[in-house]
Amino acid sequence: MLRYVALRVLIALVLVWLVSTLVFLVLHLVPGDPAELLLSAGNSAPDPVAVAELRAQMGLDRPVLAQYASYIADLTHLDFGVSLRDQNPIAPELALRLPRTLELILAAAVIACLIGVPLGTLAAMRDGGWSEKFVSLLASAALSTPVFVVGTTMILVFAQWLGWISAGGYVPLAEDPLRHLSLLAMPAATIALPLTAVMIRMTRASVLEVLEKDHVRTARAKGLARGPIIRRHVVRNALVPVITVLGLEMGTLIGGTVLVEYVFNWPGLSGYLVRAVEARDYPEVVGIVLVISFLFVLLNLLIDITYAVLDPRVKLAK
């Protein structure tokens, strides 16, 4: 187990390095000079002196390899530079906002698992029946509706028409736990919706497959009742591929937070990102993209480890 985890951590670190390099490459290979783009407003050509100054400030006048070396060196001690807009260091802002985004993602993942796995199992057990058709229809609809539509509709219905919850915002947990949770509910549910649909579909397919397996017949041959067979011998085995898909869906989930944080005015990383992209503040965008990608790699690492716990064969195979 220890060896397996160590290997996974190593792979994750390599991925982090690759992603950082990719982001660096995108910035430097795409045609156009960032400093020039940044200063050109409208059609007028930017002032060459100002461009040169900004280039020097961003370090763009140095050779690419030197830039890459200092970029990686800064990253190793989590230095993301300063914002172009207000010259504030970026790292503290990231540290402040990261937990809020993480909270949304985890809440959504928990909701999706708690609803998706039982519904998917039900759909598989009643395959071809009305409840299966109903659940599958719900899943298709949830999968096809963009999160920002769902979020906006929820605000319209629950905040504006019914007046149950406020439309959005954020209160720190320590300040007012109840209000914090009530503000968390809508954005978390919105992000969870498409993920729940994916979980339902995957669980259904996976359970249907496990139901055909010989060991389920053995469990029946032991005289076990339906409940224990489904719990211990079907769902438990079916979860392994479902967990993998959860990992693959993390990207979509994180993408969902970008839109949902914006819709609900949740002061996480992604809202910060939208503003940074609007202002074309390079260091900020790079910092946020990197942190979110690291988060993505970290979540996948956790999934890999969960995978090994669920299926003992994995530890030896790799």
Next chain:
Amino acid sequence: MTRAERSLYIWLGVAAILIAFPILAPVLPLQPTIGMDIPNRFAGPSAANWLGNDEYGRDVLSRIIWGARASLAVAFGSAFCAAVIGTILGLLGGYFRGITEILAVRSTEIVICLPPLLLAMLVITILGAGVLTLTVALTILFVPNYTRVVYAATLQTGGLDFVKAQEAMGTHPLKILARTVLPNIVPPLLVQFSLTVASGILLESGLSFLGLGVVPPAPSWGLMIRAARAAMDQQPLLLLWPSLSLAGTVLLLNVICDRLQDVLSPKTAARGGAAWLRRQIKRTPDAPAPDVPLLKIENLSVGVDLDHASLGLTKEIAFEIKPGETMALVGESGSGKTLTGLAMTGLLPNALSVTGGHAWFRSSGGAVDLAHLTEDEFGPLRGNEISMVFQDAAAALNPVHRIGDQLCEIIQRHRPMPKAEAEAEVVELLRKVGIPDPERRIRAYPFELSGGQRQRAMIAMAVANAPKLLIADEPTTALDPTIQAQILRLPPPRRAGGRGRACGCIPRSASPAPR
């Protein structure tokens, strides 16, 4: 044309009709998308403006149709570019392997490490918002999806004989790729294409919603939702139309993708899931129970349930087993030995069922007809009075549970007792079937045991509750005859007085059939 194909064509037809509107937008008698009519802001649907007016008094219907053009252009454009680039990279990587594989396939997979929307936003930061930027960003995003699919399919097809034959004839590799490999990877490509178009529409509208996609005043569904959001307490309908168009389009694409998969890879498994999970009607036997010593099979037939008829597999099998007797069922492979064993325990696979006859069994509660019991009625019998040793122990044991737990389960199901006691019994059982060091082995997972040990564990499971009838389906697959004889002579561990155990045995070959 099969049902799945018909369904696919119907949905494709619906999609074609819907796509015709945005394509024909320039020639349709639509109102201008930017013609403002300030006095009629937020006007509801009317004869002139079917879907009403937006916050500048512009016609919503024409903005929806023109907005579809932006979404579809970005989605189809990026899906198509990505398909071409991804297919080429995947083909080259899959066919030439080696360094080409690393450059073409592995390098694109780094893109997958970045969440999709983030990469798009990174590109937008550099290139600025706009339709062209979006298409470029989404193309980069989608390339790895195609590369992966094509790479996997090429590896598969590349190993096939007809490709090898072409290679041997000295055909140029590029020609082989274009002529033989490419046609074979079209099905997965089509599925991938419909998936990426749907995801492209979602991403485009999401970015436009954030104000980072299509630039106003050009119409786009995402932008319309963004604008409607600001005014949704005044005119909620403005939110409804673009949302419906967006969700409807994506749903339509997803349905087409599902149907496409149905057509390309027809499901072999019978639909309807596992029959044993459904509620079963209790059947009263149509014949009075005869006097049975232990087991009496009368004219038992098993068949496949087809749509309208039933196809017979075994026909009118009859035999009798008395307590303490061992009986071997011998026959060539495929003659129905296993099926008969499964029919007696109600464990026939889906779509197979008993079509006639009886299997009378003297249970502790009186004579029952095993051929007509419901799943619930079988509960107390299976693993307790009748048990079965399956052919393939590796598949028959649950891979994710420890051997000890799987054995405890059967003991505790029929004789409730504390876990520690059950475990002690399991250790004893494992020792009897000849598994060395049973105290440690109960902590092992099935994959950690050898084939022979798994088979012994399987046998231990079957005899755990000293059944009256033991059905062993080719139990010698992994065991030598001496061990098997040893196992069959295992004394029943519980119930004083020693009850005679009968054994229905289906030997692998005729020679080691036990006495």
